[in-house]
Amino acid sequence: MTKAAEFTYYGGGHRGTEAEFGRQAERFGIREVNFSFAGHQPAREKGVVLLSPEELKKGDISMEIVSLRMNRKYSEMDKIRKVIQSIFHMVNNGLQIFTVGWIQPDDTVKGGTGWAAELGKLFNRPLSVFDQDRNRWYTWKDKGWVEDIPVIAHKTFVGTGTRNLTDAGKQAIKDLFSRSFNA
Template structure:
């Protein structure tokens, strides 16, 4: 697969998403950044501002989100638009790559965890680089298995923590190098 035949989807937040975008640009991968009115992403290349109508297509009950994520949200309305944007990313990008932390309950820490849960729900290939463990994992048969993934689909999501470590940066760089080098 050639990099120019691929498209990365993300929301341009600082940290993992912005760095996925930088690597995509370096390797010649197409990039689309989803956002919503009133939000300015840190990386805004090929920006798509989702309308209220488009955002509503990604709407879901916060009660269901809490159940799937196995946690409660103190200010659900504040995170709703973020979750709606994540829906559009995962809906467009077939394979999902996340840099963050896998929690003991098998979810992924933070809002990024919603991308992981949607990938599971949509039966998409899902890979997480756990910065605490320093390893990649793939969701397979209802559990996390250690893996060394490659970008193997023309559309993919790159998302994750805003607190990207040097090891996380290297994991993203290595992913692109393994996939397109």
């Protein structure tokens, strides 16, 4: 039987997906770490680690590279840069990545959440996305998305995604935790 207390969840405390991951982590007695930065007001305040400007720089990458990798341009460069930098810390610490959002035709995930998915691919981490349009989980395998029913199998994991979490997305997160820790 999996002991939930041996696990650590990494997120950013944003409303929507990350707040729901945090609630479920708390429900199951899982340690919660939410990376944040000056000026960010997380919806979830449990386990907040405020990243200094120096720590944020460890996750710095050219926004041109991010834009190319994600096949889109970003506005509000300063704010999105800090989000991208904090996502690096989440993925750098979590060995398994779960996101909730929408898989795009180019196999990226919509929004800033997509950077967590791209880092997961680059770092060769187990990566699963709950697509809110299709109401299904998909796991990245052999350079493509494969329908799957994932479980939290690594003691450090990331949960991130859209701020616009649907009821189906919320249920998918609850079911993920139940599958993983109620066995």
